[in-house]
Amino acid sequence: MKLYFENNNILKEYKVIMKETINGEVKVNKMKVLFEFKKDGAKFFIPANLLEKEGELEKILEKTNEIFKEVDYELDKTWQVVGVKNLNEIIKKWDILRKETFFYLKKENLKDFIFEISRIINNKYKLEEMLKRFNIIPYIFLGIYSQEIKKSSPLRLEKTIYNIFPLYNIPVQYEIYDDSSEEEKKIKFLIKESHKFDRQEYIKKILSNNLEKQKIGSFNLSGEGSYIFDRDSLLKKMEKTINIEIKNLLTYICNYQIEEIKTNDTI
Numbered sequence: 001m002k003l004y005f006e007n008n009n010i011l012k013e014y015k016v017i018m019k020e021t022i023n024g025e026v027k028v029n030k031m032k033v034l035f036e037f038k039k040d041g042a043k044f045f046i047p048a049n050l051l052e053k054e055g056e057l058e059k060i061l062e063k064t065n066e067i068f069k070e071v072d073y074e075l076d077k078t079w080q081v082v083g084v085k086n087l088n089e090i091i092k093k094w095d096i097l098r099k100e101t102f103f104y105l106k107k108e109n110l111k112d113f114i115f116e117i118s119r120i121i122n123n124k125y126k127l128e129e130m131l132k133r134f135n136i137i138p139y140i141f142l143g144i145y146s147q148e149i150k151k152s153s154p155l156r157l158e159k160t161i162y163n164i165f166p167l168y169n170i171p172v173q174y175e176i177y178d179d180s181s182e183e184e185k186k187i188k189f190l191i192k193e194s195h196k197f198d199r200q201e202y203i204k205k206i207l208s209n210n211l212e213k214q215k216i217g218s219f220n221l222s223g224e225g226s227y228i229f230d231r232d233s234l235l236k237k238m239e240k241t242i243n244i245e246i247k248n249l250l251t252y253i254c255n256y257q258i259e260e261i262k263t264n265d266t267i
Contacts, residue, residue, distance in 0.1 A: 001178045001185070003145045003233045005079070010037045012234060013261040016136055021253040022165060032261065033136065037234055041085065044071045044137065056110060063101060064117060067093035071131055073141070080143030081132045087124055090131075094121045133162040136258060140235060144176060144227075149187055151178045158194055161223075164242060164254045168205055170221070171196040184228055191223030191242065203246060217247025225256075236260050 011034065018029045034045035046069045067090055074083035084090075094117075102114045120126050132138070142159070149155050154175035161170040171194035179188040193199065199219050207216075225240035237259045244252040 001149045001180055001187075002147065003079075003149075003185075003229065005037065005039060005145065005233050007232055008038050010232060010234060011035070012037065014235075014258050015261050017255075017257040019255045019257075020165060021251075023251055035140070041072065041074050042141070044073060044135075045069060046135075056107075057113060060102065060110065060113060060117075063097065064094070067097060068131070068134065071134065073131075073137070075141060076143075077146045078143040079141050079145040081137060081141050084128050084131050087128060087131075090127070091121060091124075094118070133160075135163075136256070138162055139238065139240065139256060139258070142174070142227075144187070145233070149176055149178045154190075158196070161191075161242065165252055166206060168202060170202070172221070172223070179226065185230075185233070186226060186228045188226045189224065191221075191225075191240075193221050197221075206246060206250060216249045218245075219247075220245045230260075 013032060013034045016029075016031050016033060020027045031046070036043040036045075046065075070086070071090070072085040073081050074085055076082045098114065098118065102110075105111055105114065120130060138160070143157060144155070147155055154177055157174045157176065159172055159174055161172055164170075172191050173194045175190045175192070177188050179186045199221075203216070203219060221242075221244050223240065223242040225238065227235060228237040230236050235258065238256070239258075240256040242252075242254040244250065
């Protein structure tokens with residue numbers, strides 16, 4: 001099976017549910033996102049209204065997120081993100097927001113926070129790299145189009161897992177199989193550690209944030225999931241589960257669900 005998107009300007013809305021379980025404690029985040037798909041690109045929208053957050057730093061971040069409510073991505077033939085077309089527009093939005101909303105902040109810690117945000121946003125390379133891994137983008141655009149996906153032997157891709165606890169990037173390898181039937185176009189995948197992954201360094205980072213320096217045991221990382229596509233080879237549904245365990249220290253499960261929203265759907 002090969003995935004190709006031949007049409008232009010198809011709009012789809014998705015509900016996203018991210019459920020994290022850390023040593024038995026469960027946290028669930030829900031949101032809606034909107035995509036306009038094109039042959040060589042996609043526009044990403046967050047249609048939700050601004051929510052009032054508690055805490056000064058949280059309010060700054062929430063207002064800053066407004067400038068990222070529309071991001072125009074450039075894709076290669078495998079549908080992997082290679083660039084952001086509206087970087088200049090995003091930088092201008094930040095400059096206006098900073099001058100009109102944050103310029104008169106008095107507290108030093110808040111001014112330092114704004115300065116650090118500016119350092120990232122005003123650096124086009126850093127901003128583009130951040131937007132490539134923003135939100136669910138790495139999972140929507142995995143880079144599996146225009147490639148042969150077979151039922152028996154896997155398509156192997158070296159990737160990185162972003163945006164999960166404890167927010168350290170994890171190099172992994174995807175093994176991707178065709179799991180289609182007559183009724184639906186589907187792939188399934190397994191995730192395992194990449195040869196680039198330094199598990200000892202990762203464990204050290206986890207320990208550095210852990211106050212109890214107990215003796216730890218073995219490390220394990222695994223994952224699996226599936227993608228289901230419509231007749232245009234656009235995503236209908238994705239589910240991914242990542243498991244990370246450091247014996248005597250950490251048990252972490254992250255479940256991502258992305259599903260196209262139909263009329264009257266709720267999240």
